[in-house]
Every structure is written in structure tokens, then in C-alpha cells.
Amino acid sequence: MRLSNKVALITGAGSGIGREAALLFAKEGAQIVVCDLNESAGKETVSQIATQNGEAVFVRADVSKAADTKAMIEAAEAAYGKLNVLFNNAGIFHPADGSVLETEEDVWDLTMNVNLKGVFLGCKYGIPALLRAGGGSIINTASFVAMVGAATSQSAYTASKGGVLSLTREIAVEFARQNIRVNALCPGPVETPLLAELMSDPARRQRRLVHIPPGRLAQAQEIANAALFLASDESSFVNGSTFLVDGGITAA
């Protein structure tokens, strides 16, 4: 049990990477606060955790809204008395996100609000709770696209994830002496609903797979495994890192 006696809050836990992490963290002994904008998806994660005899509650929250984020942290402390792990994972990829020439202002704003401001708000309201618990671990989901220029053109998404890396480093240095570690998790392409539309065209999928050294997408479980390491005390000296789980895309 690598997370026994820990309380972990995971945003975007109604689907994909967040749901897999919630199931895995619960198996490892954590009490889970499942947060998502999508109530039915979040409640489904809670019921899957209950089926495996784990413990979880659902809190509906839009991570781009300060009031929701504040309430979500308060709900975690109300449910389990403390917060030890904060996984700022919720994110979107807007279908109309493209080259800077094509991307409309509303697409840029929405992407930034969820992907970057969401992480800012999670940390702003989550860090005081972690401090009350004597410290903890924050994991912010960025992406490999924050490390490379992508020929796929997704300017808002890429910029938002680059911002997550910078914010992560900033917080990691600021709070290290208060026993808080903050790391950015950078997945490569993962088989989740986020990529479903992009990958639904077989020719497009094939063009993408060519650039992934193992020739396949990651499974959400493979990203959750890395998140578990960052959440647990096994990573006690890992702080401010850009933790790549990308199958070697950025090495190619």
C-alpha cells in the first residue's frame, strides 16, 4: 500500500488518465476525492472505486472557476479531514485549436482557463490545505507538447501546457522547505476520449503513430503508474521535475 493514510484529490477523474489514477491510488490505500465537471462520469469513477472496496467521494467542480476550486478543496477536508495529494489533471483539447493564424480568441481563452488557470487555482487553494496536513505532493498534468514544437498545430493547448511547466517550477522552489513537492507529468499521446476525435481518422492516426518510437499510443494506466510514483513517498526527492512518460517522442 503505497498511499495508505493519504487523501488524494484528482481533477478530471471522470475519464481517461484521471479515472485510472483514481482507481490505482484507491487500490494503494488512498481515500479519493474525485473531481470533475461531468457529474455522471465522476460518480461512475466513485462507484468503480467502491466496487474494488476503495473509498471515494465525488465533488463537481469546474477547475477554471475560483469558487468551485475553493469549494472542492474544502469538500476534501470536510470529507476526510486533510489533503495530502493534489493531482491537477483536468484538461481540454479544443477541436478548433490550430495554428496561431486559425485559432480564435475564445478557443485560446477557454483552453488557457481550464488547462493553465485551472492548475493555478488548484495550487492557490490546495497549497494551504497541504500545509495544514504538514506538506504533500502536487502533480500537474502538462504534456510532451510543452517540450517540442508540434507540426500538428495546436497553439493554445501547447502554450497552456508550457505555462504549466513554468508554474510547476515556480511553486516547487517556493514551497520546498515546507515539505511540498510539485512535479509536472508530461504524457505522450494516450488512448483516452481526449484524443478520440483526432485519432478517429485511420490515415491521421497512422501519421501520428509514425512519430511515436514504440509505434503505439500509451494506455491511461501507464500514465497513472507514473502519477502514483510522484504521489507516493518513493519520489521524496523528486521536485520541480518535468516527468516525461512519452515513449521517447521527445528523444527522437
Ligand code: NAD
Ligand atoms: P479525458 O478527456 O479523458 O478526461 C478529462 C476529464 O477532465 C474529463 O472527465 C472532463 O470532464 C474533465 N474536465 C474537462 N474540463 C474540466 C473542467 N473545466 N473542470 C473539471 N473537469 C474538467 O482526457 P485525458 O486524456 O485523460 O486528459 C487528462 C490530462 O492529460 C489533460 O490535462 C490532458 O491535457 C493531459 N494529456 C492528455 C494526453 C492524451 O493524449 N490523452 C496527452 C498529454 C497530456
